[in-house]
Amino acid sequence: MAEVRAAVGRAGGGASDARVASSSPGMTTCVYTAPRIAVRVLVDTNPQAEQRFDRAVVERDQNAIWSSHHGRAPRLLQGIGEGADWFPDDRNLLTTDGRALIDITVHSPRSLARALRLAKQVAHATLAH
Numbered sequence: 001m002a003e004v005r006a007a008v009g010r011a012g013g014g015a016s017d018a019r020v021a022s023s024s025p026g027m028t029t030c031v032y033t034a035p036r037i038a039v040r041v042l043v044d045t046n047p048q049a050e051q052r053f054d055r056a057v058v059e060r061d062q063n064a065i066w067s068s069h070h071g072r073a074p075r076l077l078q079g080i081g082e083g084a085d086w087f088p089d090d091r092n093l094l095t096t097d098g099r100a101l102i103d104i105t106v107h108s109p110r111s112l113a114r115a116l117r118l119a120k121q122v123a124h125a126t127l128a129h
Contacts, residue, residue: 003125004032004041011110011118012037032122037110039122042103050082053096057085080123086116093119097127 001018009016012034021029026046032039044052057074064073071089078084081102084095091112093104104122106115 001030001125001129003129004030004039004122007118007121007125008032008037008039009034011108011114036108037118038107039118040103040105040107041122041126042101043126044101044103045099046101049096049101050098053083053094053101056094056101057083060087077120080120081127084123086119088112088116091115091119093123095123095127100127102126 005016005018014035016032016034018030018032021031021040023029027042027044029040029042032041060072061074064070069089072087074085074087076084077086077093077095081095081097084093086093091106091108093116095102102123104119104126106119108115108118
């Protein structure tokens, strides 16, 4: 998507590239790259996206608590889809609009706040598409 590619390019400080990393029925993973940054976006349109989103957040929260890795616990985000959570240590944003489950991971040496800002931009663009 052009909006995601543009956001990654701005965040990476240069031209960006996009490729489909994998595709199967109901699931597509795209990787967007720019200098010093890569973003993996998985779009899963299989049934029951909202229920699978809820289960994934609960399971990841339980794992973070049980393993004492509190940076892996979800942080609720407002204003993105029907639900969104940020997992700081993984630089991962999980969201849904009820029809699709969107999983975004930012690979970048940049600050956590900048990674979150980019993940939000990617989420908004992906959900709008």
